Amino acid sequence: xxxxxxxxxxxxxxxxxxxxxxxxxxxxxxxxxxxxxxxxxxxxxxxxxxxxxxxxxxxxxxxxxxxxxxxxxxxxxxxxxxxxxxxxxxxxxxxxxxxxxxxxxxxxxxxxxxxxxxxxxxxxxxxxxxxxxxxxxxxxxxxxxxxxxxxxxxxxxxxxxxxxxxxxxxxxxxxxxxxxxxxxxxxxxxxxxxxxxxxxxxxxxxxxxxxxxxxxxxxxxxxxxxxxxxxxxxxxxxxxxxxxxxxxxxxxxxxxxxxxxxxxxxxxxxxxxxxxxxxxxxxxxxxxxxxxxxxx
Numbered sequence: 001x002x003x004x005x006x007x008x009x010x011x012x013x014x015x016x017x018x019x020x021x022x023x024x025x026x027x028x029x030x031x032x033x034x035x036x037x038x039x040x041x042x043x044x045x046x047x048x049x050x051x052x053x054x055x056x057x058x059x060x061x062x063x064x065x066x067x068x069x070x071x072x073x074x075x076x077x078x079x080x081x082x083x084x085x086x087x088x089x090x091x092x093x094x095x096x097x098x099x100x101x102x103x104x105x106x107x108x109x110x111x112x113x114x115x116x117x118x119x120x121x122x123x124x125x126x127x128x129x130x131x132x133x134x135x136x137x138x139x140x141x142x143x144x145x146x147x148x149x150x151x152x153x154x155x156x157x158x159x160x161x162x163x164x165x166x167x168x169x170x171x172x173x174x175x176x177x178x179x180x181x182x183x184x185x186x187x188x189x190x191x192x193x194x195x196x197x198x199x200x201x202x203x204x205x206x207x208x209x210x211x212x213x214x215x216x217x218x219x220x221x222x223x224x225x226x227x228x229x230x231x232x233x234x235x236x237x238x239x240x241x242x243x244x245x246x247x248x249x250x251x252x253x254x255x256x257x258x259x260x261x262x263x264x265x266x267x268x269x270x271x272x273x274x275x276x277x278x279x280x281x282x283x284x285x286x287x288x289x290x291x292x293x294x295x296x
Contacts, residue, residue: 015106015108019111022108023095023120026117027117027121029120087124090125090127091124094139095136096136097133097135098136098139098140101144103144107143119138119142123158131162131165134165134263135157137263138263153256153259153260156209156210156211159209168257169265169266171184171198171202171206171211171212174196174198174272177231178231181258182253182257183252184212187279188219192275203250203251207251211256211257212251212257213254214250214251219247219248220252221248222248224242224245226241229290232268234291235273235289236291237287240285242285242286243283246285
């Protein structure tokens, strides 16, 4: 994750202010962007802000201790306070991770309060840093472009774990984009795809959690009648028609998978890229690389 510079503050300051108010109004969480304060002011001031909630929680604990309540009731109240403290910390951390991905021209006031409330409720107990990063990117994406993520996608993300997320990221190493649509190109039983771990159980699992769809034991074929532009991360090629339809493989990204692909953190594989270029050429397609170099 990139660090903020001072110039970032002038670009998103108003956005942060609006977002903080929306979060407070939606779920009662006091959010102050610690990463910005760490860069803009002193570490000591950031520590003071971080301590605000802890002090409030401790005061409440002390008040609970003075109440004439049965021990069991006091324990339940203490546990509730501890849970609220974790929720505060988790949501603040997720919002911190959203900030670097928010555009300077974003309009957070267009964010639907019901959508924000639903997301914050779903991610409030997430403490794993990588999963928090995913939720942060989802919030930023929705702020930048409302309706980027459907309610179905929120349900799927709330139900997957870190292992599932990493598996999907691995699959997206095989994704190409043409005409704004993402397509995984997987040649079943090929050495490269077996090496990448794309066996049947792997694909069935991703299908079961709603990130891809399979066509049984067949393959998806794409008819190409004219040269098309297709991209692998930042590397573009022109693929001209061959003697037969283009073999895509046995899987498609679901709508949820397509929404998550841009933010899943997948990295290009030079070995996979070279394999696909060689494969298409052997199949009789004319492949023209328009910007040779590492697909980073």
